[in-house]
Amino acid sequence: MVQLETADGIDAAAAEWVAREDREPLTASQEQALAAWLEGDPRRAGALLRARAVALRSQSAAALGAQYDPAAFGGAPARPSRRQMLSWGASGSLALAAVVAGVGVAAPQAHATGRGEVRLVPLADGSTVLLNTQTRVRVSYDGQARRLRLDAGEAYFTVLDDRRPLVVEVGDRRIVAHSGAFRVRKLNGSPIDILVHQGRVEVLGDNAALALAANTELVMSESQGLGAPHAVSDGEVTRELAWREGKIAFEGETLAEAAMAFARYSDTRIVITDPALAAEPVVGLYSANDPAGFARAVAEAFGAQAVSEGRTVILRRGPAPIKVS
Structure with a gap:
């Protein structure tokens, strides 16, 4: 008889993975091991997101020093209890919301293009965003994450490795990457379209999470589930990204x-x-x-x-x- 892994065991394993990520970037073999671990049980993705959220909040509190008093900051949110954490389940959007709630975010800086304009926007860490025609993004970096929001249009993100994840918000979805390159398109009346060119990204939303590898496309509704990713050829990638030229x-x-x-x-x-x-x-x-x-x-x-x-x-x-x- 197969014995199911307990919730406590999953939480402990997730905490170990987060500790490894915190010490240094995962090697290729460790990335593969993590992916295999996540596929082994649908509860593990949520546990990993919760562990990352708690780790980020802990780092933020430590940076404020031992004299930090939450009451002096107008009732800062308390660290979630274990009961609250377990109630989140596999909700990536709630886990990421906890990160945002616990970290101060600078005022966003907007970048936009007009009809027919394509513009390269360099980011503070050396990453770049290439904006296609009629595109608007807002950038707001802080000490814990590199945050951007795609309000409309199409953008190609080239992400340099950094201890902070790059988080792209589009609709109520979130795309998380540490390095690599991917395109996100959000046009009026059309589903959100994500194409991963290089590296690996995670898509969070609707109480679910998906990992996308290079040469993978995901088309998803803003109001329904994440959908099913599909592989694309090198030729299809080239055609999809022809607008960069x-x-x-x-x-x-x-x-x-x-x-x-x-x-x-x-x-x-x-x-x-x-x-x-x-x-x-x-x-x-x-x-x-x-x-x-x-x-x-x-x-x-x-x-x-x-x-x-x-x-x-x-x-x-x-x-x-x-x-x-």
Whole structure:
């Protein structure tokens, strides 16, 4: 008969893992061992998050010195009891909320791009955030974590190794990384899309946690579960990140979907009047800021016309209109 591990045993093992992380960065073999341990029991992810939260709060209190009096700071939150900790279960969002509650956070600094603009933002620790068109992030570092919030748009995070985790908030989800590179996209009316390019990240939310390795994508709703991650090829990663070079890559998307993609980067709109033409698949790499050039190229490929009318390019099939002089 298999004997289940007790909650106390899981908590003790989680505390040991946190102690190892605190002493020095985990080696590759230790990272693999930790991942295997987490997969062994669904309760372990929550225990690890709780242990990390308690460790961070303890470090914060120690930094304030032995004379620190919580009452002098307007009723600072007390350390959670064991009963409270156990009631959290595997809730990553609650565990991280405890960290935030116990640590002072500096006023965030906002960075934004306009339509068609791509901008690199260097961060205080040497990490960077590349903002795609119409993107807004807020950055707020403190002694315990490197915190950012993606309000809207798309951003590529390159994370340098640091004792503090980098935490990206998007909606009510949190993405945690210590090093590596990943892209997060949050567009109106679309699910949150996370693509891990290098390294490993953890996604927290909805009383659950997911670990994502390199070449993995996760598309998730803001109101439902985290969803299921799936592997992506190197070619798919390259196409997804083509915007970093000012390009848009298509691999079978419809012409209508391509027109919507160009609308993110330019005030010039592509209007397709023929439903059959709108459903045609598109393949290729195009300049993101040249929708008119794209329209001319696909018009030639599909035997259509591209007619410019002010800030609109109309794609249609059929005979060219007769110009009256």
